[in-house]
Structure formats: structure tokens, C-alpha cells
Amino acid sequence: MESTITLTSNTLLYFVALPLFSSALLLLLGRRADRWGHILATAVAGATFVLGLIELLAMVGRDEYSRAIHQKVFTWISVGSFQVDAALLLDQLSICFVLLITGVGTLIHIYSIAYMAEDPDRRRFFAYLNLFIAAMLLLVLGDSFLNLYVGWEGVGLASYLLIGFWNKKAEYATAAKKAFVANRVGDLGLSIAIMIAFAVFGTVTFKGIEEQAESASQAAMVAIGLMLLLAAAGKSAQFPLQSWLGDAMAGPTPVSALIHAATMVTAGVYLIVRSNFIFDNAPTAQFVVVLVGAITLIFGAIIGMAKDDIKKALAASTMSQIGYMVLAAGLGPIGYAFAIMHLLTHGFFKAGLFLGAGSVMHGMNDEVNMRRYGGLARYMPITTVTFGLGYLAIIGVPPFAGFYSKDKIIEAAFNLGGSKGIIFGSLTLLGAVITAFYMTRVFMMTFLGKKRWSDDAHPHESPFLMWGPMVLLAIGSIASGFLLYSGKRLEYWLKPVVDKHGHSHEEFLSHSTVTTLALSAVVIGVVIAIAKYRSEIPSTAPDKVSIFTKVARRDLLQDDFNEAVLMRPGQGLTKVLVATDEKVIDGGVRVVAGAALGSARGLRSIQSGYVRNYALLILLGVAVLIGAIWVITA
Amino acid sequence: MDISYYLYLSAILFTIGAVGVVIRRNAIVMFMCIELMLNAANLAFVTFARINGNLEGQMVAFFTMVVAACEVVVGLAIIVMIYRSRRSASVDDASLLRR
Numbered sequence: 001m002e003s004t005i006t007l008t009s010n011t012l013l014y015f016v017a018l019p020l021f022s023s024a025l026l027l028l029l030g031r032r033a034d035r036w037g038h039i040l041a042t043a044v045a046g047a048t049f050v051l052g053l054i055e056l057l058a059m060v061g062r063d064e065y066s067r068a069i070h071q072k073v074f075t076w077i078s079v080g081s082f083q084v085d086a087a088l089l090l091d092q093l094s095i096c097f098v099l100l101i102t103g104v105g106t107l108i109h110i111y112s113i114a115y116m117a118e119d120p121d122r123r124r125f126f127a128y129l130n131l132f133i134a135a136m137l138l139l140v141l142g143d144s145f146l147n148l149y150v151g152w153e154g155v156g157l158a159s160y161l162l163i164g165f166w167n168k169k170a171e172y173a174t175a176a177k178k179a180f181v182a183n184r185v186g187d188l189g190l191s192i193a194i195m196i197a198f199a200v201f202g203t204v205t206f207k208g209i210e211e212q213a214e215s216a217s218q219a220a221m222v223a224i225g226l227m228l229l230l231a232a233a234g235k236s237a238q239f240p241l242q243s244w245l246g247d248a249m250a251g252p253t254p255v256s257a258l259i260h261a262a263t264m265v266t267a268g269v270y271l272i273v274r275s276n277f278i279f280d281n282a283p284t285a286q287f288v289v290v291l292v293g294a295i296t297l298i299f300g301a302i303i304g305m306a307k308d309d310i311k312k313a314l315a316a317s318t319m320s321q322i323g324y325m326v327l328a329a330g331l332g333p334i335g336y337a338f339a340i341m342h343l344l345t346h347g348f349f350k351a352g353l354f355l356g357a358g359s360v361m362h363g364m365n366d367e368v369n370m371r372r373y374g375g376l377a378r379y380m381p382i383t384t385v386t387f388g389l390g391y392l393a394i395i396g397v398p399p400f401a402g403f404y405s406k407d408k409i410i411e412a413a414f415n416l417g418g419s420k421g422i423i424f425g426s427l428t429l430l431g432a433v434i435t436a437f438y439m440t441r442v443f444m445m446t447f448l449g450k451k452r453w454s455d456d457a458h459p460h461e462s463p464f465l466m467w468g469p470m471v472l473l474a475i476g477s478i479a480s481g482f483l484l485y486s487g488k489r490l491e492y493w494l495k496p497v498v499d500k501h502g503h504s505h506e507e508f509l510s511h512s513t514v515t516t517l518a519l520s521a522v523v524i525g526v527v528i529a530i531a532k533y534r535s536e537i538p539s540t541a542p543d544k545v546s547i548f549t550k551v552a553r554r555d556l557l558q559d560d561f562n563e564a565v566l567m568r569p570g571q572g573l574t575k576v577l578v579a580t581d582e583k584v585i586d587g588g589v590r591v592v593a594g595a596a597l598g599s600a601r602g603l604r605s606i607q608s609g610y611v612r613n614y615a616l617l618i619l620l621g622v623a624v625l626i627g628a629i630w631v632i633t634a
Numbered sequence: 635m636d637i638s639y640y641l642y643l644s645a646i647l648f649t650i651g652a653v654g655v656v657i658r659r660n661a662i663v664m665f666m667c668i669e670l671m672l673n674a675a676n677l678a679f680v681t682f683a684r685i686n687g688n689l690e691g692q693m694v695a696f697f698t699m700v701v702a703a704c705e706v707v708v709g710l711a712i713i714v715m716i717y718r719s720r721r722s723a724s725v726d727d728a729s730l731l732r733r
Contacts, residue, residue, distance in 0.1 A: 610725070610726055611664070611725040611726075611728070612655070612656050612657070612658075612659070612664075612725065612726075615655045615656055615664075616656045619652055619655075619656065
């Protein structure tokens with residue numbers, strides 16, 4: 001293990017401060033900023049991207065072990081042995097995220113200028129977008145779990161505000177609340193993990209924990225790992241906390257693109273990869289990570305097959321793709337780089353797909369039901385091409401981006417070896433088949449076939465501000481995979497962060513075998529989809545479908561499960577507690593009060609108001625007193 | 635004559651006064667009964683002073699007279715006011731404090 005040198009810097013703060021300042025400015029100025037708010041927000045997002053590029057160039061210029069830079073902003077907490085600095089760390093891992101967040105984020109900002117042009121609250125929307133970027137950048141730049149936690153909560157807040165942006169509709173506001181609550185469960189995991197980490201290591205910085213990680217007790221490491229996984233599951237919509245993702249489509253489409261590609265759901269993957277020193281020393285937790293990833297990737301893919309809502313189909317696809325990343329991250333040092341690679345390529349093609357979906361909705365009066373689309377390729381050529389490129393990238397057709405990253409994950413899963421390797425490898429292959437199937441379905445139902453829309457829809461191509469970013473993202477979907485993959489560029493780049501010991505692994509299946517398997521999986525999925533959707537598609541969803549389709553349409557009963565197992569008993573518990581409060585606690589108080597009142601009522605009858613009664617009482621009292629004195633003295 | 639007869643007389647007077655206060659409703663009569671009780675006490679004080687051969691009892695009797703005089707001033711004023719406002723000197727009518 002070579003020693004790494006961390007340079008100090010004073011420019012990192014701008015990454016967080018700029019968008020945060022712009023967001024605060026737009027929110028505080030209110031309507032006065034309406035005319036130029038979106039321009040400022042977009043310019044700030046662009047500026048952070050340029051800053052990121054400058055840092056990247058500077059980083060490439062330094063040698064492998066002195067690339068990380070660190071900035072202490074101020075001493076945050078100083079209580080006895082508990083010392084926490086508000087400090088930022090930019091290393092090879094963070095820079096990937098910084099560029100993804102700011103790059104894709106900027107494109108989404110530009111797109112939103114046109115997409116939200118009609119909305120009277122566009123300025124507020126952009127303020128929230130900037131807040132989202134700021135929180136996400138703080139999340140990936142924090143040098144300790146506690147700093148990360150601040151960004152983590154900020155992301156939760158920004159997503160809540162954006163998902164519920166059109167909160168005049170009650171169900172949209174409910175969707176935002178659902179996302180927030182599901183995230184809170186994850187946040188609880190993260191805070192518990194931080195507490196355990198502090199109790200065990202006495203510090204919460206990544207560096208401090210990493211130095212002690214190998215000598216720590218196994219139980220503590222597994223506990224921290226599982227709690228971190230819970231946190232990641234909340235943010236990244238992994239099983240069993242995935243139910244919020246589909247409803248989160250209530251927000252404006254650029255928000256979906258931002259949440260699914262550049263921010264939010266990537267945070268969980270970042271957390272796992274960043275905590276590699278914990279998971280590497282806790283194989284049990286690592287196995288659970290793989291398991292969760294595998295379940296989610298199949299889960300999401302199955303839901304994706306059944307959805308007629310284009311955004312919900314894409315959301316299910318995100319769930320599934322993040323499942324791939326989490327699975328890869330759980331594979332240990334051989335997987336981290338592939339998880340990040342898939343995350344980056346996914347950032348491009350998923351953002352492109354969502355922006356494409358937004359462009360379709362923009363031309364179709366905000367219709368989201370794919371059964372009401374059809375034959376749009378003639379009317380929206382640019383959207384069709386960019387969406388198509390994203391589609392080819394996500395199903396993993398060479399030489400598009402998804403091919404390289406997904407292929408490597410499948411290979412790494414097989415290379416786990418033994419029965420585990422075969423099971424998880426087969427699951428990733430199955431996922432690839434289903435992905436190819438449902439994405440082909442989405443593409444065919446939307447752009448190919450006969451038109452199924454009503455006469456009042458007038459599909460048209462979107463303005464330049466919208467298709468410009470889509471084209472750039474499509475280029476990313478083509479090129480990013482090859483650029484990151486060739487010469488194992490990303491693997492070597494990330495090695496000082498995630499694979500310090502230089503692990504080697506034996507190959508279980510050769511690279512060419514895996515590629516053949518993966519490609520045949522894609523072909524199978526595509527062929528089935530073409531065979532099934534080549535014919536006429538009914539414009540309303542058929543009712544007479546198998547039980548499996550019905551279950552898949554209901555998100556595999558996730559909401560029903562949550563309702564039956566968590567919500568109803570929770571409500572029952574609440575009712576019992578309310579009854580206890582009223583009957584036992586309030587009842588006790590009422591009994592005491594009633595006793596006082598009753599005795600007072602009884603005593604009141606003595607107070608007749610007649611002077612003679614009082615006189616008689618005084619007389620009796622004196623007689624008693626004299627009698628008492630007489631008895632005592634006698 | 636046995637000096638203790640004075641004490642018996644005092645006790646009888648006090649009892650008549652006390653019973654009068656309790657059973658009569660006319661404020662003036664009650665007032666006179668209270669005076670009777672006070673004077674019964676005075677008689678007892680003076681008698682004890684005589685029995686013990688010192689002046690302390692007589693001194694206290696004077697105190698009692700002063701207090702009784704003050705009480706007459708205040709009490710009669712109240713009774714006159716009540717009579718003026720209600721046209722009645724019955725104490726049972728003046729039971730407003732109860733409410």
C-alpha cells in the first residue's frame with residue numbers, strides 16, 4: 001500500500017457555496033428574480049461544472065497518489081475527544097460524481113428553461129434545482145460521514161420540494177411525502193451507522209475510520225455496513241425501500257431526470273463505494289449488499305415490463321439499473337470501479353431517456369400513457385434518435401455505453417465463483433434480458449407502429465433548448481462507455497481510493513464468454529419484445545391478463561405490503577396509544593379532578609350563608625376546644 | 635352568700651345569649667344576645683378577680699367593655715344599612731355570601 005498525499009486547497013468550498021448562494025438568492029428575492037432567475041441558476045450550475053473540469057485537469061496533472069485535495073472550512077464540533085471539522089475532500093471518486101452532477105445537472109437546467117417556460121413558478125423551480133445540486137455536491141465532497149450526512153439530508157429535502165413541486169394536486173404532494181418518509185427510514189440507518197462508527201472508532205472521518213478498519217471487531221463492522229446499506233437502500237430506491245421511486249414521477253420530468261441520473265439515487269451507490277473500507281472488512285454485510293442489488297435489479301425490471309406510463313417504466317428501469325450498481329459495489333474491490341462506471345454511463349443515457357420522455361410529453365399535451373402514443377418517429381425525429389441512442393445504450397448493445405459497464409458487472413458477478421457466482425451471474429443476465437424486453441417495448445410503443453393518440457394532440461419537435469441537451473446526452477450515451485472502459489481507464493483512476501491493496505481475482509468465465517452471453521441475452525429480450533408488440537397495440541390496457549401481470553402492474557404489491565405490514569399495524573398502534581392516552585392517562589387525571597370536585601360539592605353544603613349556622617358552628621367549635629382542654633388538663 | 639353563685643349566673647346569662655344568637659333571626663335581638671354573652675363573660679372575670687383577690691380580672695373586664703363598645707358601633711351601623719336597603723332586619727335574608 002503506497003502512502004497517499006493529500007493536498008490542501010481553498011477552492012473546494014465554491015462547489016457547494018455557489019449553487020447554495022444562488023438558490024438562497026432566488027428564494028429570498030421572490031418575484032423580483034422571476035425574469036432572470038433561471039439564467040442565474042443555469043449559469044451557476046455551468047460554473048460549477050467548469051470548476052469541476054479545472055479540478056479534473058489539475059488532478060490528472062498530478063501523480064497517482066497525490067491527487068486528493070482537502071479543504072478545512074471551519075471547526076464544526078469540538079467537544080472533548082469528539083472533533084468534527086466542516087471539511088471537504090475531493091479525490092478520484094468524488095470528482096467522478098462532481099462532474100456527473102454538475103455536467104448532467106447543467107444540461108437539465110438548460111432543458112428546464114424551455115420545459116418550465118409556461119410555469120409561473122419557474123424561478124422557484126430553479127432555486128430548488130440549485131439547492132439539489134448544492135446538497136448533492138456537499139454529499140460527495142464531505143470528508144466525514146457527518147459532513148456527508150448534511151448533504152444527504154439536503155438531498156432529501158430538495159427531492160421532497162421538487163417531487164411535490166406541483167403540490168396543488170393532492171396526490172403529487174402525497175408522492176413527495178412518501179419519498180420523504182421512505183428516505184427518513186434510510187436516514188435513520190445512516191445516523192445509526194455514524195453513531196456506531198463514533199462509538200467504535202472515536203472519529204467519523206473517512207480517513208480516520210479507514211486507518212482503524214482492519215483491526216475493528218467483526219460485529220461492529222457488519223452492523224455499520226448493514227446500517228449503511230439501509231441508508232443506501234432509502235436514497236437509491238433499493239429493496240425494501242424502493243416504493244417511493246415510482247410515485248416520485250409526480251414531479252416535473254426534468255426533476256425525474258435529475259433524481260434518476262445525476263443526483264439522489266446515485267447517493268446510495270456513492271455511500272457504499274465510499275465506505276469500501278467498511279464493506280471490505282465485513283463480508284457478511286457485503287453479501288447482503290449483493291443480495292439487495294440482485295433482488296432490486298430483477299424487481300425493478302419486472303415492474304418495468306408492466307408499466308404503461310412512460311415515466312414509470314423508466315423509473316422502474318432506474319431501480320433495476322441501480323440494482324446492478326449496488327450488486328457490483330457489493331462484489332468488493334473488483335466491483336467498485338464497475339459500479340461507478342455503470343453509474344456514470346447510466347447518468348448519461350438515463351438522463352437522455354428522461355429528457356426524451358419529457359420531450360414526448362411536451363409534444364403530446366403531457367400525456368404519459370404509452371398506449372396513447374405510437375408512430376411518433378415521424379413527428380419528433382430528433383427526440384426519436386436521441387431516445388433511441390439512449391435505448392441502445394441501456395440495453396447494452398455494443399459499442400454504446402451500457403454495453404461496457406453492464407458487461408463488466410455481469411462478468412464480475414460470475415467471477416464471484418462457486419454457486420454464488422452462478423446464481424448472481426444468472427440473475428444479472430436475466431436482468432439484461434428483461435431490460436432489453438421492456439426498453440424495446442417502451443421504444444416501440446412510443447415511436448413505432450400506428451398512431452394511437454386522440455385528434456386534439458399535435459405532436460411536434462421540442463425547441464432547441466430542449467433537444468440540445470438531449471443531443472449532448474446522446475453523445476455521452478455513445479461515447480462514455482468506451483472512453484471509461486478502454487485501457488481500464490476508470491479502474492486505474494479509482495484504484496487509489498477503492499482498491500489500495502491491489503486485489504487480484506481469478507476469472508471464472510472468460511471475458512468473451514460473458515460478452516457472448518450478455519449479447520445473446522439482449523437479443524433474446526429484443527426479439528421477444530418485437531414479436532409481442534409488432535402487432536396492433538390496444539389503446540387501453542387489457543383487463544384480462546394473467547395474475548403475474550396484475551401483480552407487476554401494482555409494483556409487485558410493494559405498496560400493499562407496506563400498507564398491510566407497516567401502515568395498518570402502525571395505525572393500529574396509534575389508535576391503541578390514543579385510547580391509552582385518553583382512557584388511562586387522561587382518565588386518571590379526570591378521576592383526581594372529579595374527586596376534588598365531588599368533595600368540594602359536599603363541603604359546600606355547610607356554607608349555607610345563614611349567620612345563625614355560622615354562629616352555631618363557632619359555638620360548637622369552642623365547646624369542642626374547651627372540652628379538649630378539659631380532658632387534657634384533667 | 636357563696637361567691638360561686640355569681641359564676642352560675644354568668645354561665646346562665648352566657649347560655650341564654652348563645653341560644654339567642656343561634657335561634658333568633660332578628661339582627662337586633664341577635665346583637666343584644668351577643669352583648670349578653672359579653673357581659674356574662676365580664677361578670678365571670680370580675681368574680682374571678684374577687685375570688686383571687688387581685689385586679690387582673692377587673693382590668694380585662696374593662697378591655698371587654700371597650701371592645702363591646704366598638705362592636706356596637708360597627709354592628710349597629712351594619713344593621714342600619716341592611717335595614718335601609720332591605721326593609722328587614724332578618725339575618726336570613728342577608729345570605730348573599732353563599733352564592
